[in-house]
Amino acid sequence: MLILWSYLFLFAFGYNSPVPSLAQPTTTITTGSPFTFPAARSTVLPDPSTYFSSNLLSSPLPTNTFFQNFVLNNGSQPEYIHPYLIQSSFSSLSVSYPFIFSNSSFASQIFSPDFTISGLNNPNPNQTHVISSFDDLSVTLDLKPSLRFFLVRGSPYITCQVLQSLKLSISTNHKVVNFVPNSSKARFKISLDNGQTWILYASSPITLSHDVSKIVSKEFSGVIRLAVLPNSNSKYESVLNKFSTRYPVSGRAVFSKPSSVEYKWEKKGSGDFLMLANPLHIRLLDVDDDSDIKVLDDFKYNSIDGELVGVVGDSWVLKTDLVPITWHSIKGVKQESYPEIIKALMQDVKELNSSNISTTSSYFFGKLVARGARLALIAEEIGYLDVMPKIKTFLKGTIEPWLNGTFDGNAFLYDKSWRGLITRAGSNDTTGDFGFGIYNDHHFHIGYYLYGIAVLAKIDPDWGRKYRPQAYSLMLDFMTLDRSPNLKYTRLRNFDSWKLHSWAAGLTEFENGRNQESTSEAVNAYYSAALIGLAYGDKRLVTLATLLTTVEIHAAQTWWHVKEDSKLYGTDFTRENRVVGILWANKRDSILWFAPADQREFRLGIQLLPITPIAEVLFSDVEYVKQLVDWTLPSLKRKGVGEGWKGFVYALEGIYENNIALKKIRKLTGHDDGNSLSNMLWWIFSRG
Incomplete structure (x- = not known):
């Protein structure tokens, strides 16, 4: 399990809120004044009354x-x-x-x-x-x-x-x-x-x-x-x-403690109670001398998720050490690198101009917002604050139109049928904004905006106070924990409390069930929600978001990261793959939605982006990182490989071959639209 240092534990849970003036610490996730984005009229959403009992239709679905x-x-x-x-x-x-x-x-x-x-x-x-x-x-x-x-x-x-x-x-x-x-x-x-x-x-x-x-x-x-x-x-x-x-007859996941999830079932009949646990459950299951839990190691069922093992006990507690939630790098940036980072920062900030953004996609626009926010935190970490006013102007210019509903090209809207956010582009087109209008990828898209909002609220508390209701409305679309007919959003929209990771595909029928491609963007969503909690002094939000970030990382390392000696999947699949492309409920694919299996740099990159401090925790297994990079590097010899995708490979190479990766990064002629040279240098020079 990942180790959480005591000082980071205190920091992550907001006992020393970085912006105490924004709000007093709270015990519940609250929005202050309720905010609802404009009502939507979708032409593409299915009718929920077809299969849900009428008594359920008054609640978020x-x-x-x-x-x-x-x-x-x-x-x-x-x-x-x-x-x-x-x-x-x-x-x-x-x-x-x-x-x-x-x-x-x-x-x-x-x-x-x-x-x-x-x-x-x-x-x-x-x-x-x-x-x-x-x-x-x-x-x-x-x-x-x-x-x-x-x-x-x-x-x-x-x-x-x-x-x-x-x-x-x-x-x-x-x-x-x-x-x-x-x-x-x-x-x-x-x-x-x-x-x-x-x-x-x-x-x-x-x-x-x-x-x-x-x-x-x-x-x-x-x-x-x-x-x-x-x-x-x-x-x-x-x-x-x-x-x-x-x-x-039913079962629920209880998130009542900072570092654990408890499973409680409603049961009928008599006798002891038997269930099956997946490999991540077994890893996290709290079994000690005082526990009534008994693991039946010789009682197993086959599963695509690994062997399911019998567990006897009325309820389970899954415990983990929480990951550090930090604004800046975990180990710090080497001071001798400051001049090179400052030079890159000056150029990257110079090019910031919200009026020059041509995309109206909620996803790609969100990536640009988060990219700008990264520049602010890098500048703050190395103490070069001269660029901060322009970054602040950029963030306000990009974020406010989405929160105010004044962006010409698109908008967040509220769907009353399923109770959640959709976009104008997705309200009449199932493919608009990658299916955001049919509830695809909500945590991916919104996570980028939350990152930018958290950073802007941190550096401009007055702005943060003004836009707190909108910020919380975005966050609660996929972070609502409670379940009540009075709530605007369903409970933990994307998060699967049994598998302990998220699903991205929404209201689309698939032969193999739900799926998720980019675990790193899922991690970024919960990490960004935790930063929102830090910015607003909301301890409960920080607690929940930190736990979800932690278990999402555990799940990525369990089911997406394929080590050479892994026994989880078949021999042939393990031999040819160091990372899963698309993970379905009922299938493991080597392909991506947007690339074939042999273009391995895409598979690596989509499991790393965006590069933030939490990426260090996601890829904390250096032995696996080296296996993944060695497996990917031959793909970079293909003609036409994008510079941005090369950059993600070099970033992971920098974990164990810092100087070699740095030389390669300095030669790059471009970066992913959510990345920058400043961010790449920050990453390389903060490897410790």
């Missing part, structure tokens, strides 16, 4: 959640609810314990409906499902009139409540080769010709009959649970039998 496919189009694309792929199609629900296919280009879980559950003689066979409730760790899916599925992430069992007496149909794409009930007819062991063995549990005796591919019941009401035996070892069956009588 999730737009990047693990079950998003269930509420888009016809709701029939599978979703990965560990360890099963789940597909709901009209009046039935299909369960698959997926096979993982992997080669050098991608790894993917293959959906094949091992069992499909429905009611016999359903009067409405074409009726769609309804989401009757949801939370951080679960979704409840109803197939009316009688079937309710509690889909809880990490449960080795699929739990179905039969609400009223009904004859059940449980069909399979395979052949039933063995069917063995116990003496009470409340447990059935079912073997299929694909080599799988499943166990069906019933809360009371149930009469089942079967043919080659279908199991049917007589009238039954109560609870049935279905679980695959992932291993022929008899211990697995014993474990499943032992814990089959206690089942979860």
